Amino acid sequence: MEYRMRVIVHTSKCQGHARCWAQAPEIFNLDDEGYILPGAIDVEERDELFASRGARSCPERALEIDCVSDALLDRLLFNQHCGG
């Protein structure tokens, strides 16, 4: 079963706190001003912990962990909807 974590980046909400970058500089790339680069981030399995810590530390709620794949898994395995 293919499952991959994605982090959706709401660029307009980013205010350059760089808390994500502090948690995982290889995953969250910043521009020269210190704001996150646009575009969703596909996360390698080995990076999931740090990616999710980074996303969850954003004070502006600019990073959203995409749970579509989780939902699929959940529905298949437990017949539940994505908790969101």
Add this chain to the structure above:
Amino acid sequence: MATIRVPEHVPPEMVKDFSLFTSPGMERMPNGDPHAAVACLHNGPRIFYSPCNTRDGRGTWVIVRAQDQRKLLQDTGTFSSHRSLFASALGENWPLIPLELAPPAHSVFRSLLNPLLSPRRIMELEPAVRDRAIALISKISASSTSCDILTDFAFPFAVSIFLRLLGLSDERLNTFVGWGKDLLHGDGIRRTAAARTILAFIDELAAMRRKEPADDFMTFVVQAKVDGRLLRDQEIHGIGVLLFVAGLDTVATAIGFDLAYLARNPTEQELLRSKPDRIVLAAEELLRAYSTVQMIRVATKDINFEGAPIRKGDYISCATMIANRDPVEFENPNTIDLAREDNRHTAFAYGPHRCLGSQLARREIVIDLEEWLSRIPDFRIKDGTAPITYGGHVFGMENLILDWS
């Protein structure tokens, strides 16, 4: 008690007898805990009106919850940050830059200055910051087993980093500390005098860097262009003054509160000393628990915000120290958990006006903790002394005598 005037549009049931300046716990006192005192607001309404909540006795709405502060501070169109905070001390009206600018001008200046204080730029500054911390701490530990953290370390450290940004030597360090104290904590006359002195200094420095450019902040500012033109004198004032006001007191105070906490909690102190890789996360928790600044916004139009009938011109307070103790946002907010994850604190505010110097500030705090803990053995608050704390527009600590004899 003086007669308190509440505007007619404020429903009486939304008025609350609370003030960051005068409520219990906010006064100047030994061993105070003003942060715990404001945490109690979370037992009450999410928004209320405080009839006297600024230095000059103005009323403000008070936004208690983190979620509401985030929404409000992200909406710079409805809630303006321009109130001539500095210029008003001179009876003038011009903005601190970029703090008191609104979009689109804000974005122009913010983009100009952001690279100077970006995470990457701060990494380059780090060795110099660390050298400064080590020099100060080594001097203290070589000569004594006790010191006043604020005067012997925190202020000289923070101000010296600020001077380095400006390309100045430490010679005039004490003069700068004095100006900062007068401006932030002095009475009306001292504030005005300090404001004039600081402006004259900025003009002098700008003139100097125009004549002889160097590799520093002010040279960048006098050479910078927006919309194809050089900056105006008033814009240089706005930038220079903000750098001065923002960089002096805040970091030093944070260091004071942080080391006071570790002095009172020897287990936590020893944990960070033996596991220094935990300091980065711990510093974020200490920023949350002991944040010191109150953001104030001015409504640009009438708006109903979470049940509050806010009128154009009303002041709205988003105190970081209140939102950072919100139980909806932080589990057990009054427990300091140095390993706290998902710590989305607002020590540097939310929204487009997020503290421009935040990356430098947090590195200064982390470096200070790393170097202090690795060089000073088990320390505590010196017997017979008590740190004096106070509330107000910027929470603070006057003294912190540590002892490691």
